Amino acid sequence: DTEVTQTPKHLVMGMTNKKSLKCEQHMGHRAMYWYKQKAKKPPELMFVYSYEKLSINESVPSRFSPECPNSSLLNLHLHALQPEDSALYLCASSQKRSWSVDQPQHFGDGTRLSIL
């Protein structure tokens, strides 16, 4: 079992729907991440939150809207997605001690998203 919990595990939505992915961790980590993973590909970074503030946005389309309501929760709001957005969406968290990256990132098991 992972210490990063993602819900739902599976999500099927139409292109006009609005839905949200949720991620929760209770390890006291102050950095949280969203990644997108297509089949047989590595995870691709989408967003990084540091101390509940957005610090990195990897030029992600505005139909993906992240939110970090507190230090334990991370949401990804979805609206008007395209079929090519179908993928596994992974959340991760890590300690945040300095501006360096050398703190392990712990991943959840992801939400498998299918856009009809």
Added chain:
Amino acid sequence: GENVEQHPSTLSVQEGDSAVIKCTYSDSASNYFPWYKQELGKGPQLIIDIRSNVGEKKDQRIAVTLNKTAKHFSLHITETQPEDSAVYFCAGGTAGNKLTFGGGTRVLVKP
């Protein structure tokens, strides 16, 4: 930005043999190199990591080596078991909590 290349893309070994996966990176500022194992239907699981001030690290059957001058690092798995079958990803980390992943290696351990 950082570019991480990983080889081979697939690796088939007999149970009990060793497996070696190699990665190269481009950004000399990278200072953190984790390895992840991803099983079907699961998220990536950190199995070992190494920082730029260390040349080698070992944890039971798993070891990682780092050559900063040549900008390459490798994962070594000894005495492979069927449960080692999975996709393995290397990654390079730079400032800003940003990891760049290699393309992945699908490892199959044949009993």
